[in-house]
Amino acid sequence: MMSKLMWLSLLLIVVLCVGQAVTGFAETTCFQCHKRADFRGKVVHQPVAEDRCSACHSPHVAHFKGLLQKSGASFCYGCHKEQAAIFAQGIVHQPVRQGQCLTCHDVHASEANGLLKGRLAESCFACHKNLPSKFKHTHKPYAKGNCRACHWPHQSGNMQLLKSKPDELCLSCHKSDTVRQVHRNFPRGVSDCLSCHNPHGSDRKAMVRNVLHKPYKKGCAECHGQGKIGTETCLRCHETIKKEVLTLHSHLLEQEGCSCTACHSPHAGDTSSLLKGSQKQICRSCHKDTFNNYQDKLYIHTEPFDCKECHAVHGSSHLAMLKDGGNKTCSRCHETQGKFTHPIGEKVIDPRSGQIVTCVSCHNPMGTDFRYNLGLSGTKDLCIQCHRTY
Amino acid sequence: MKKLPFLIIFTVAVLLFEGPIPGYTAATWQWLSSLKGQPSGQSMLMPSALYCDRTLERYYVVDAGNNRLLSFNKDGEFLNEFNANGQLQAPFDMVKDCEGHIWVIEKGRNSLTMIDLENKAVENHSLSFNGQTVFPERLEQVDDILYVLDKATGQVLALGMDLKVIRNFACRDGTGFVDFKVRNGFLWAMERDGNMVCFTMDGKPASSIVMEDVVRFPYSLEVGPSGIFYVLDRHGGEVAVFDPEGRFRYRFLTPGQARGRLYFPIELKFDPWGRLCVVEEGNGRVEIFKR
Numbered sequence: 001m002m003s004k005l006m007w008l009s010l011l012l013i014v015v016l017c018v019g020q021a022v023t024g025f026a027e028t029t030c031f032q033c034h035k036r037a038d039f040r041g042k043v044v045h046q047p048v049a050e051d052r053c054s055a056c057h058s059p060h061v062a063h064f065k066g067l068l069q070k071s072g073a074s075f076c077y078g079c080h081k082e083q084a085a086i087f088a089q090g091i092v093h094q095p096v097r098q099g100q101c102l103t104c105h106d107v108h109a110s111e112a113n114g115l116l117k118g119r120l121a122e123s124c125f126a127c128h129k130n131l132p133s134k135f136k137h138t139h140k141p142y143a144k145g146n147c148r149a150c151h152w153p154h155q156s157g158n159m160q161l162l163k164s165k166p167d168e169l170c171l172s173c174h175k176s177d178t179v180r181q182v183h184r185n186f187p188r189g190v191s192d193c194l195s196c197h198n199p200h201g202s203d204r205k206a207m208v209r210n211v212l213h214k215p216y217k218k219g220c221a222e223c224h225g226q227g228k229i230g231t232e233t234c235l236r237c238h239e240t241i242k243k244e245v246l247t248l249h250s251h252l253l254e255q256e257g258c259s260c261t262a263c264h265s266p267h268a269g270d271t272s273s274l275l276k277g278s279q280k281q282i283c284r285s286c287h288k289d290t291f292n293n294y295q296d297k298l299y300i301h302t303e304p305f306d307c308k309e310c311h312a313v314h315g316s317s318h319l320a321m322l323k324d325g326g327n328k329t330c331s332r333c334h335e336t337q338g339k340f341t342h343p344i345g346e347k348v349i350d351p352r353s354g355q356i357v358t359c360v361s362c363h364n365p366m367g368t369d370f371r372y373n374l375g376l377s378g379t380k381d382l383c384i385q386c387h388r389t390y
Numbered sequence: 391m392k393k394l395p396f397l398i399i400f401t402v403a404v405l406l407f408e409g410p411i412p413g414y415t416a417a418t419w420q421w422l423s424s425l426k427g428q429p430s431g432q433s434m435l436m437p438s439a440l441y442c443d444r445t446l447e448r449y450y451v452v453d454a455g456n457n458r459l460l461s462f463n464k465d466g467e468f469l470n471e472f473n474a475n476g477q478l479q480a481p482f483d484m485v486k487d488c489e490g491h492i493w494v495i496e497k498g499r500n501s502l503t504m505i506d507l508e509n510k511a512v513e514n515h516s517l518s519f520n521g522q523t524v525f526p527e528r529l530e531q532v533d534d535i536l537y538v539l540d541k542a543t544g545q546v547l548a549l550g551m552d553l554k555v556i557r558n559f560a561c562r563d564g565t566g567f568v569d570f571k572v573r574n575g576f577l578w579a580m581e582r583d584g585n586m587v588c589f590t591m592d593g594k595p596a597s598s599i600v601m602e603d604v605v606r607f608p609y610s611l612e613v614g615p616s617g618i619f620y621v622l623d624r625h626g627g628e629v630a631v632f633d634p635e636g637r638f639r640y641r642f643l644t645p646g647q648a649r650g651r652l653y654f655p656i657e658l659k660f661d662p663w664g665r666l667c668v669v670e671e672g673n674g675r676v677e678i679f680k681r
Contacts, residue, residue, distance in 0.1 A: 230522040231542045245525075246500055248436060248454050248480050252525050254544030254582065256564030286582070289606035289625055317455070317480060319436060319654055319672055352647035353673040354426055354433045361647070375646075385648065 030059075041109030047079075048108050055079075056107075073099030083154070090157040091288070095127075097295055103127070104153070120153075121145025135201025142200045150199065159285055160277070166194050182206075187224065194276060195265045202270075209268035216267045223266065234260040241314050250315030253286075263313075283307045290366060297367030299374075309333075310365070319360075326358030330365070351386050418681060419642055419666055421650040422466075425451055425676035429468035430460060434674040437656075439483040439528075444662040451669070451676055452481050452494070459484060459492070464663065466678065474505055474512050485531040487551070493536060495526040502526050502538065502553065519547055519555050532572045539570055546570050546579060548593070557593040569657075573613040584608035584621060586636070602638040605630045610658040612666070620658055622668065627652040629668070647673055 030053045039048050047055035056075070057067045064071040070078070073096075077084035087096050095103040104123045105115045117123055124147045125131065134143060141149035150169055151161045162169055170193045171179065179190045193199075197207045204210060215222030215237075223233055231252060235242040245252060253259040260266075263282045264274045275282055284291045294300055307313065312323045322329045327345065331338025337359070348357040355361075362382060363373045376382040384390060427434035435455025442449055447464040458473040459481065479498025486492055492505040500523070501514040517524035517538065527541035535556065536549040544566015546559040559577055561567060567579040567587070576596065577589040586599040601608075601621070609624035617634035627645025632638055643652050654672030661667055666679045 227521055231525075232523050246480075246498055248438065248482060248497055250497075250525075250541070252541040254527075254539075254541055254566030254568055256543055256545075256560070256566065259542055287607075293606070293625070317436075349433075350647060352649070353653070353675065354428055355647075355672075355674045356433075 039108045041106075042111045043113060043115055044109045045107060045115060073101050076101050087155050090155050091159065091161060092155040093153060093161055094295060096154045097292075119145060121147060131200065135198075135207075136203045137205060137207050138201035139199060139207060160281060166199075167191055170197075170199075185220075195261075196267045198270060209265070209270050211270065211272055211274065212268050213266055213274055229258055231259045234258060234266075244312060244314035244316070247312075247315040248317040249321050251313060251321075252315075279306055279308055283313075294367045298369045299371055300367040301365040301373060326360040330359040330363075334359075418640075419679040420681075422665060422678045422680045424649065424678065425449060425460075425462050425466055426468075427453060427456070427460060427674065430471045432456060434460070436671045437669055437674060437676065438481075438671060439657050440659050440661075440667050440669050440676055441484050441486065442659070442661045442667075443486060449661070449667075449676070450484060450486075452484050454480060454482055454497075455674075457481060459494070477512055478503075482527070483529040485529050485536070487531055487536075488534060493529060493531065495529055495538075500525055502529075502536070515553055517547075517549070517553065519543075519558070528569060530570070530572050537570070537572060537577065539567060544568070546577065559589045559593050561587060562595065568608065569610045571611060571613055574615065574617070578611065578613050580608060580611040580621070582608070586611070586619060599634070599636040601632055601636040604638045604641075609656065612658045612660055614660070620666070622655050622658040624655060627655065629658065629666075643668070643679075650677060650679075652677070 047053070053059075056069065058069050059067070062068055068075065073084075095101075104117060106117050107115070110116055112119060122145075124145075125133070141147075147153075150163060152163055153161070156162060158165055164172070167190070171190070176190055180186075183190060196209060198209045199207070201207055202210050223229060226233075231245075235245070244250070251259065251263075253262045255262060258266075263276060265276050266274075269275055280291075310323060310329050311321050312318075313321075316322060318325055318329075324332075327338070342357075342362070344357045344359065344361075346356055349355070350357045350361050362375060364375050365373055367373065368375055370377050370382075372378060374382050376385070425440075427437075434451065434453045436453075437451050438454040439452040440449060441452075448469065449462040449464070449466075451460045451462070453460055453471075456473075457476070457478045457480065458471050459478075460471050461469040463469055478494065479496050481494045482497045483495045484492055490507065492507065494503045494505060495501075496503050496514070499514060500516060502517055504513045504515065505511075506513075517526060517540075519540070522542070524538065524543075524547065525541040526538045528539035530537040534551055536551070536553075538547045538549060539545075540547055544561060546567065548556045548558070550556050559567075559570070559579060561579075561581060565581055568582050570577060570579040572578075572591075575591065577591060579587050579589065581587065584601045584603070584605050586601060588596045588599070590596050599619075601619070605621050605623045605626065607623060607625035608621050610622040612620040614620065618639075619632040619634070619636070621630045621632065623630060623641075628641050628643045630638060630641045643650065645652055647653050652668060652670055652673070654670065655668050656671040657669040659667045659669070661678070664681070668677045668679070670677060
């Protein structure tokens with residue numbers, strides 16, 4: 001009788017242990033109220049699987065929602081220390097930069113690897129809404145929703161979070177011999193693929209970008225074979241741009257070859273401007289510091305966020321390559337402030353510098369830590385810069 | 391108790407020999423004076439360059455937005471203004487040659503313009519190199535040679551007084567330079583990311599220096615007599631200082647509009663009297679700092 005009792009006890013212990021291993025959960029006080037099912041999934045966050053709710057939550061009181069001990073990415077980086085170091089380098093994906101891990105990840109459990117919220121592409125398209133789900137001719141990895149075939153999700157040393165430089169990335173799948181065969185008349189080695197091809201897809205075969213440069217339509221000899229190609233080659237036809245370039249600040253780009261092709265494709269593009277990417281991507285490729293600064297600030301100029309709205313992208317004789325001076329550029333949208341505001345204009349002189357007072361004397365549209373994009377606190381600090389006797 | 395004197399000596403020694411702490415604003419340079427346009431009856435508008443005449447002890451400021459050149463004495467007092475009878479179109483940089491001619495980069499007509507004050511003559515010159523138009527951006531003059539930074543290609547061209555290209559100073563990977571200075575018998579050129587390339591005066595690269603990545607938007611450089619680099623941060627509104635190996639040492643000045651602060655600074659230059667001058671496009675002035 002005694003030996004049977006011992007066997008039964010042992011059996012019970014074994015069953016309980018196996019059960020715990022299978023479910024990944026153990027009975028805790030927490031699960032008396034919180035449904036266990038809500039914390040189950042194909043992939044379970046390690047502390048949850050180990051039944052360590054208190055690794056993140058305080059059972060009694062906390063400063064943060066969800067009885068969390070801390071908030072934001074710094075909490076995650078408490079365990080994911082390696083990632084914290086890596087994610088501070090190179091070009092960082094905006095949600096990562098802003099510490100919003102939960103934009104893409106679930107915290108407890110998920111059906112997707114990496115605790116992703118749903119399928120990878122679903123997470124990507126939730127923010128990248130401008131990208132069409134498919135094209136007439138769609139790149140296979142894109143069609144499969146495998147964004148990670150080309151992009152890193154957190155950070156990268158390359159633009160657009162690419163896994164490597166664009167040409168290297170293309171040639172890692174498209175073998176160079178095959179590519180050479182279909183580009184027989186290409187005068188140089190296979191290079192600058194994105195100059196003609198849209199890596200996601202297009203209406204044209206071989207994902208050639210939708211809009212072709214007029215001379216390219218006519219034939220290569222329109223530009224090639226007439227001596228060295230440089231900025232002047234483009235300016236021969238684009239005379240209005242030449243006027244914009246002959247200003248105090250231009251985007252002639254201190255580089256060998258043609259300055260224009262730093263931003264524009266000479267062959268094909270997705271829009272009539274033949275830009276090599278979106279406006280923001282193009283600007284960001286050189287002005288990383290401006291974008292990083294912009295993203296880090298509490299108060300930013302949100303709508304519309306298109307650099308071209310305010311800046312003359314080819315050249316300007318105004319400060320910061322603005323389209324007009326510091327007043328006209330702003331008052332095109334901020335009409336009321338253009339008519340009724342703190343005195344501005346040619347008759348109002350900034351005592352700090354002796355310059356004309358403009359909107360940007362007080363505001364910084366590229367982002368600040370003060371309301372209304374003010375350079376300093378508008379309650380006092382900013383005003384006493386000039387009004388010292390008050 | 392015996393330990394106390396040692397502790398005091400140790401503390402004093404540390405305080406004396408410790409260099410500026412990286413990242414801290416070092417009070418090495420103090421504001422001395424400002425060159426402003428107001429005494430001429432008109433504020434400067436987007437000044438873009440400074441030229442210092444050691445012999446005449448004068449400063450010349452290119453007041454780009456007002457299409458004129460202003461002169462000041464060594465003490466910063468306004469002397470005169472000159473606009474070549476209204477002929478200047480978006481002047482951007484200038485030097486004076488040994489014969490007293492003024493050479494001005496005019497962006498408005500893409501010209502390297504020679505002004506002969508004595509004969510009241512103005513000559514516009516379009517430059518080309520290797521069949522391509524040159525877009526002059528920066529200008530230096532040493533021993534009858536004009537050094538011009540071509541904005542389109544980012545290379546520095548050495549021109550004889552007949553404006554023929556004698557040699558060029560080009561970046562190996564073709565990325566180009568944003569500024570250059572001829573100092574200590576070498577030509578120092580700064581790439582867009584702030585890294586430096588040193589050339590011998592015959593155009594051969596002598597060394598490249600990878601600078602610590604601490605400057606937001608490197609725009610202009612200066613090289614001290616001991617090889618210390620000063621880099622002007624246009625967006626950060628400050629000057630970063632590096633040792634000859636490119637290690638960041640300290641930064642000074644802060645962004646803003648008040649005296650001694652920087653708003654869209656555009657050029658950094660040592661004057662012949664060892665003072666550091668910062669041309670400020672945004673604040674329409676030249677700030678002069680002394681040690």
